[in-house]
Structures are given as structure tokens and as C-alpha cells.
Amino acid sequence: MPIIDSTSDKYTILLVSEPSMTINALISCLDKKIKGTVALVKKQEIGDKLATSSGLVLVDIGAFEVDVISYFKRILAPFSEQHIFALFNAHDLSAKELASWPFITGVFRKEDDLEHLCHGIEKMLSGEYWLPRQKLAELIHYYQKNNNNVIDYSKLYLTNREQQILRKLVTSASNNEIADSLFVSAHTVKSHLYNIFKKINVKNRVQAVFWAKNNLSVVGLDYQD
Incomplete structure (x- = not known):
């Protein structure tokens, strides 16, 4: 983004x-x-x-x-x-x-x-x-039917803040809602999302949500539906 x-x-x-x-x-x-x-x-x-x-x-x-x-x-x-x-x-x-x-x-x-x-x-x-x-x-x-996204999990590292934002993202929270809940600016949220997308090799928010629902547990994060 x-x-x-x-x-x-x-x-x-x-x-x-x-x-x-x-x-x-x-x-x-x-x-x-x-x-x-x-x-x-x-x-x-x-x-x-x-x-x-x-x-x-x-x-x-x-x-x-x-x-x-x-x-x-x-x-x-x-x-x-x-x-x-x-x-x-x-x-x-x-x-x-x-x-x-x-x-x-x-x-x-x-x-x-x-x-x-x-x-x-x-x-x-x-x-x-x-x-x-x-x-x-x-x-x-x-995306579920055509998932060809390969991640080297040994090299993947999400910061605590990135993990927090990714958890919020899967709840369909907007950037402003994420910013308010974490007491940061919307601009900061956008910057973090940009870094997250690069790390997990996705191009947009929808792909990121799909990735999170299928991979959070692999990288040590707890995801709840």
C-alpha cells in the first residue's frame, strides 16, 4: 500500500x-x-x-x-x-x-x-x-485454490509491532482503526504494512489476510478466527 x-x-x-x-x-x-x-x-x-x-x-x-x-x-x-x-x-x-x-x-x-x-x-x-x-x-x-506463495520461514522475522498489526489486519480493521488501537498514526500503520507485505511476499491486503490465516502459527503467532 x-x-x-x-x-x-x-x-x-x-x-x-x-x-x-x-x-x-x-x-x-x-x-x-x-x-x-x-x-x-x-x-x-x-x-x-x-x-x-x-x-x-x-x-x-x-x-x-x-x-x-x-x-x-x-x-x-x-x-x-x-x-x-x-x-x-x-x-x-x-x-x-x-x-x-x-x-x-x-x-x-x-x-x-x-x-x-x-x-x-x-x-x-x-x-x-x-x-x-x-x-x-x-x-x-x-488464492486458497491457487496458492503458490513460497516463504523461507527460517529467514522470516516479524517485529512485535508488525505482529500486532498483522493480527489486527485479519479482523478486517481499517488502517485508522489499527492506528487508534495501537496509539500510533495511520501513516505509521501504512509503513508497517508495506514492510510486512515485502517480508511475507504478498502484493495486497487480501493476500496478506489469506497468508496470515494460513501461516501465523508457523511463524510463532497465535491467530484466532
Whole structure:
């Protein structure tokens, strides 16, 4: 999870899409609703825009063909520590399709209204995931069936604080809730989660929860459902 301070006065939202009256109207509405700036990013601009900014990126997968979507998966992944990514205008994605976007932290459907979109953006900027509960369950089940994550436990060492945060993570606590319970800042929680993800070789929060439920006892941690 990238370290972005959602408490600042302004943040940047990049909407990767094709220009249209609908998209222009959406950008205008978002500008009035959120405490940040919203900018349209075209396919050919995406690399330069991501390299020179930090914020939340909405990828309009309803606006592009399959080959372009595959291109986005490749070009966006290196920026996963700099930006928060969400899929926009998504149809009924399968768990396999969602898993092919391991750096995605949110999904917005075509039928979601503006209030839902704005609320989800705020949640993601505070360190939470924004996925329908059913999709989360399907995604965890998919990881259970396709778990190829190999960990050398003899070299794995989680600090006491990282262990505490990992325990909180499996209870579905948000970053702010974890921060409040441990009397630290949300920024500190994000930093610890970043280190945890690197150590246990996972790419996102869902994978971390699955890993914790299957491996905490192996590394000497006590996990309770």
C-alpha cells in the first residue's frame, strides 16, 4: 500500500479514460465533491503522469479494449508504491480477473453513483480496501485454490509491532482503526504494512489476510478466527 497522507488539504485523482461528455461531467462533479484535483489521463500520457505525481488512480476499464487493459496491467504495476489504484466502470469481474490486478485496492461498478464513488475514494485514501464483500470472499477463495506463495520461514522475522498489526489486519480493521488501537498514526500503520507485505511476499491486503490465516502459527503467532 503506498504511503499517502489523506489528512493533507489536497490530493490528486487521475482518471485514466477516453475523453467524452460523460467523463467530463464526472470530473466536474468530482471536483466539487472532493478535497483535491481531478485530471483526465489518456493512454499515451499515463507513464509520464504517474511518474510525476502521487495520489489515487481510477482506471476506466470500460473505455478500453482487452489489449489495452493488458498493457495497463504491465505499465501500472511499477507505480504501486507511489499511487493507490482502483478499477472504474468495472463489470462483473471474476476472482481470477481481479487477482490479475494485484495492486488494485478498490473496484467501482458502472452503476455506482457519485456518492458511493466519493465515499470509496475517501476510504481508500485512509488505507482501506473498497471491494464488495462477496468479491473479497471470492478473491480469498481463489488464492486458497491457487496458492503458490513460497516463504523461507527460517529467514522470516516479524517485529512485535508488525505482529500486532498483522493480527489486527485479519479482523478486517481499517488502517485508522489499527492506528487508534495501537496509539500510533495511520501513516505509521501504512509503513508497517508495506514492510510486512515485502517480508511475507504478498502484493495486497487480501493476500496478506489469506497468508496470515494460513501461516501465523508457523511463524510463532497465535491467530484466532
